[in-house]
Amino acid sequence: MKHCADYEERLNDCLDGLLSPAERAGLERHLEGCAPCREFLAAIRALREQTASLPRSLEPARDLWPGIREGLPGRRAGLPKSRAGFPAWLRGWGGLAPAAASVVLVILIAAAVVIGLRRSAVPPGPGDGGLPGAGAARVVRAAGQEPLEMAEAEYRAATEKLLVALQRERGGASPEALKVIEENLRIVERAIQEIHRAAAGHPGRRVDERMVTNLYRTRFELLRQAVRLFAREGEEKQS
Amino acid sequence: MKRVLTAVFLSTLVAAGTLWAAVPINEHRDLNPDALVEVELVAGAVSVTGWEKSEMELTGTLGDTLQKLEISGGKDRLKIEIRLPEGRHEDIEGSDLVLRVPRGSRISVETVSAPITVSGLKARIELNSVSGNLDVKGSPREVNLNTVSGEITLEDGASLENAKLNSVSGSIDAHLSFRSGGSFEFNTVSGPITLRVPEKVSAEFEVSTFSGSIASDFGDKPIKKSSFLPAEEVEFTLGSGGARVKVNSFSGPVKILRE
Numbered sequence: 001m002k003h004c005a006d007y008e009e010r011l012n013d014c015l016d017g018l019l020s021p022a023e024r025a026g027l028e029r030h031l032e033g034c035a036p037c038r039e040f041l042a043a044i045r046a047l048r049e050q051t052a053s054l055p056r057s058l059e060p061a062r063d064l065w066p067g068i069r070e071g072l073p074g075r076r077a078g079l080p081k082s083r084a085g086f087p088a089w090l091r092g093w094g095g096l097a098p099a100a101a102s103v104v105l106v107i108l109i110a111a112a113v114v115i116g117l118r119r120s121a122v123p124p125g126p127g128d129g130g131l132p133g134a135g136a137a138r139v140v141r142a143a144g145q146e147p148l149e150m151a152e153a154e155y156r157a158a159t160e161k162l163l164v165a166l167q168r169e170r171g172g173a174s175p176e177a178l179k180v181i182e183e184n185l186r187i188v189e190r191a192i193q194e195i196h197r198a199a200a201g202h203p204g205r206r207v208d209e210r211m212v213t214n215l216y217r218t219r220f221e222l223l224r225q226a227v228r229l230f231a232r233e234g235e236e237k238q239s
Numbered sequence: 240m241k242r243v244l245t246a247v248f249l250s251t252l253v254a255a256g257t258l259w260a261a262v263p264i265n266e267h268r269d270l271n272p273d274a275l276v277e278v279e280l281v282a283g284a285v286s287v288t289g290w291e292k293s294e295m296e297l298t299g300t301l302g303d304t305l306q307k308l309e310i311s312g313g314k315d316r317l318k319i320e321i322r323l324p325e326g327r328h329e330d331i332e333g334s335d336l337v338l339r340v341p342r343g344s345r346i347s348v349e350t351v352s353a354p355i356t357v358s359g360l361k362a363r364i365e366l367n368s369v370s371g372n373l374d375v376k377g378s379p380r381e382v383n384l385n386t387v388s389g390e391i392t393l394e395d396g397a398s399l400e401n402a403k404l405n406s407v408s409g410s411i412d413a414h415l416s417f418r419s420g421g422s423f424e425f426n427t428v429s430g431p432i433t434l435r436v437p438e439k440v441s442a443e444f445e446v447s448t449f450s451g452s453i454a455s456d457f458g459d460k461p462i463k464k465s466s467f468l469p470a471e472e473v474e475f476t477l478g479s480g481g482a483r484v485k486v487n488s489f490s491g492p493v494k495i496l497r498e
Contacts, residue, residue, distance in 0.1 A: 020273045023315050171360060174323060174331045177281045180352045184369045184387040187408050191428040195489060198450060208449065211428065211489055218387060220405060225349065229281060 004030075004037055011041050146211050155216040162223035169230035181226045188219045261332065262298035267315055268295045272343040273362065277318045281351045283333025289342035289359030289377065296339040302332030354389070361398070372409075390430075399423075406430045410491075414498070417442040419481030428489045437498045441478030446495065447471070448488040456497035 010027055013019050019027065031038050170178055192215050199207040270276070272293055278285055281301060290296075292428045295317060301308060307322040333353060340346065345363040348355050354372040356365055363381040366373045372389045375382055378396035387407045395402075397416035402423045404411050411425055414435040423442075425432050436442075436457070444463070446453055449470045453461040458475025486493055 020271060020275070022271065022317050045460070111398065174281065176331065177351050180370050184407075187388055191407050191489070192375070195449075198489075202436070209425070211487070214405070214426070215407065215428065218385075218405075221367075222387065225367075225369070 003008060005032060007034075007037050011037065014041070015045060024052050148207060148212065152211060152216065155213075156222065159216075159220055159223055162220070162227055165227045166223060166230070169227055173226070173230040177229065178226075184217060185222055188222065191215055192219075248372050260304070261302060261335075262304055262306075264297055264299050264301060264308060264334075264336070266295075266297040266308070266310060268310065268317060268340055269293060270295045270317060271314045272341045273345065273433045274314060274341065275316045275345045275347070276340050277316075277339070278336065278338065278346075278348040279318075279320045279350075280334060280336060280348075280353045281321070283321075283325065283353045284335045284350050285338070285350060285353055285355045286336065286340045287291070287340060287346055287348065287355070287357045287360070289361065291342065292339075293341055295341075297336060299335040299337040299482055302334045306331075306334060308334075334433065354451065364373045366457075393406040411417050416440065417482040417484060422480045423482060423484045425484075425486045426488075427491045430488075430491045432486055432488055432491060432492070433494045433496065434475070434486065435498050436485075439478065440482070441480055442482035442484050443476045443480045444474060444486070444495070448491070448493055450490045452492045453489045453495075454493070455495040457495055 007027065007030060010019065010023065014024065014027055031041065114210075132186055192212060195208060251465075259396065263338070269354045270293055274295075276295065278287075286299075297308075297310070297319065301321065309318075309320045309322060311318045311320075316403075319336070319338070321336075323331060323393045339432045340360070344360060344361060344362060345365075346357060347365040348357075350368045350371045352370045353368065354374070355366050355368055356374040356376075357366065357379075358376040360377055360379050362379060363383075364375060364379045365383040366375070367385045368389050369386070370388045371386065373384045373386055373391045374383065375392070378398035380398060381401040382393065382399065384391050384393065385405045386409050388494075389406070389409045391404050391406055391409060391411045391413075392412075393402070393404065393413040393415065395413075395415040398419055399415060399419060400421045402413075402415070402421070404413065404425050406427045407426075408429045410430045411427055411432045412435075413433070415423065416437060417423060417440045419441050425434070444455075444458065446455065447470070451471075453471050453473055455461065455473055455475070457477060458473050461471040461473040463471055
């Protein structure tokens with residue numbers, strides 16, 4: 001049985017604590033009589049509990065995926081809004097749903113690898129050169145850097161899809177808005193590079209993973225916002 | 240003939256002027272006291288103020304007659320969007336939205352370049368702008384303010400329990416009471432952070448930067464994390480602690496000033 005599409009957003013909002021007492025009461029009344037929605041709520045709650053154990057800097061924003069979903073061109077091609085079997089924030093991606101799912105998965109997998117390696121490795125202090133065991137520690141640290149690089153590569157691959165979508169939609173954008181978006185994308189990119197350069201120039205200094213992943217997330221959000229805005233204008237042209 | 244051409248030219252100018260002129264907005268909707276109000280705008284400005292009425296009032300101006308105002312939702316949740324004109328994407332005038340909502344409303348505003356000002360609200364405020372400035376005053380319970388290059392200013396009326404302020408290159412300037420038990424985070428890459436802290440505050444501070452500077456009127460002198468890195472950090476507790484304050488900058492200067 002399928003849950004009620006009308007309640008999909010409300011169930012997510014419920015978990016986000018966004019419902020007013022009246023809305024929440026209404027939802028609870030609905031849940032009392034609707035087993036598919038209860039199961040759906042349990043499923044998205046379980047998924048969120050799993051992602052809650054990830055570092056916040058790598059956890060997708062609450063509204064990231066619906067926002068992208070709304071903006072991607074597949075939506076306006078009349079594709080179905082809901083796709084059973086996907087969590088709410090992956091539904092309705094139409095032809096891009098698999099790509100969206102892969103974006104989420106690679107980010108979550110990369111995050112899980114970062115956590116796993118971080119838990120298994122104790123980063124050495126800056127003054128440990130030449131001490132017994134320091135070589136081994138350095139190997140662990142070098143390995144510990146790799147997950148971030150992997151996460152960055154995956155983020156870049158993921159945002160490539162949005163960049164392609166942005167290129168497709170930029171004709172529908174106002175030049176001023178496009179300029180602001182592009183300038184700020186460059187600011188974010190420069191900030192990422194600055195952090196990497198600083199770490200490279202100081203042996204023993206680890207890249208600030210949280211800051212870097214937050215910047216990638218900011219970049220992702222910027223692109224998401226741009227695609228959504230520009231696609232919306234294109235949507236109006238078609239209608 | 241000349242007269243005809245002049246007349247045509249003048250009427251075209253008048254028509255164009257009418258088309259491009261700002262259009263006044265005056266919309267009202269009933270709202271529940273704790274409604275969620277969402278606003279999306281590209282350019283222009285957004286101002287949100289709390290009031291005692293169980294009603295939303297939207298005034299201000301649309302950039303021109305071709306822009307469309309869309310208001311959807313009901314008493315619990317209202318969404319306000321400005322749709323840009325079809326087929327014309329240059330020289331678009333921004334829309335100025337002046338919004339009044341019940342004080343207990345939760346507000347979420349997203350813009351590209353439009354600055355956002357919010358005052359007089361008591362619940363949750365979430366503001367996202369790419370380059371617009373974010374300015375919040377009043378007594379909200381929770382704020383989440385994010386921008387890339389805009390400036391963030393926050394003035395708290397002592398009711399704030401949870402605050403997250405993030406910028407990439409924009410400045411953060413906050414005057415807070417740091418309510419006991421609250422959690423406050425300030426993050427930037429290269430923007431300056433200035434916190435103005437009242438004398439009698441109970442809070443634990445953790446301040447760190449990689450290549451920026453830390454100047455604090457409280458606690459000890461910032462210490463270097465290592466002998467060969469520029470990174471600095473300082474931790475101190477004011478009063479009996481209670482609130483948790485984390486400040487993190489990559490290269491932006493951090494100032495903690497005594498009020």
